[in-house]
Amino acid sequence: MSGKKIYIIGCGPGTKDYLTFKAMDLVSRAEVVIGPEKFTALFEPISGRIIQSGKKISLILEIIEKYFKEKDIALLVSGDPGCFSLSRLVIDRFGLKNCLVVPGISSVQLASAKLGLDWTNATVLSVHGRETTQAARELFITDLCVILLGDDLTWMAPVMEHIPENSKIYLMQNLGLQVEKISTINSALDLEQKISSSSLLVVVQESR
Secondary structure, three states, X not given: OOOOOEEEEEOEOOOHHHOOHHHHHHHHXXXXXXXXXXXXXXXXXXXXXXXXXXXXXXXXXXXXXXXXXXXXXXXXXXXXXXXXXXXXXXXXXXXXXXXXXXXXXXHHHHHHHHHOOOOOOOEEEEOOOOOHHHHHHOOOOOOEEEEEOXXXXXXXXXXXXXXXXXXXXXXXXXXXXXXXXXXXXXXXXXXXXXXXXXXEEEEEEOOO
């Protein structure tokens, strides 16, 4: 190895307001920058080669494989690399010694801040690609649960009747963006609405 690194950069919700100085510095010096256009645009101008990536993880790993021994690479990921990110796959494949993880603002942090909540003991779940009844059983382990969603709420309908009466459910969409929307889920009818693919639920049991 020639000392080249894979910088796994957390880009937060996707606005410059939530980028760290460390992220901006490393991207400015990287020889190859990999990420979706919405993230590469945050760091313009970029002096290195920009490779627009889609969502296919195998392709992203192949691109990294092609360059990582000869180039410093900045891999741009949403939110924080430690929160349901592909960073784990990158580290497992290329080794921690070849990677540097740069934290970003996760949607969990941002949601908690918006609601003024302490998320120290929160349960954090993702229903992306999961059997949703399994996720549902984990809802009430703690007084605060954050559920990262796809673009569908209907899976939660069977769960509504089991939610404790002292709970409040917040639907938070596009956090940190200009089109941010925060609302509440009060009945099963509210689950039939169309939602953004960048959405999460926050379930708060309020008798604390």
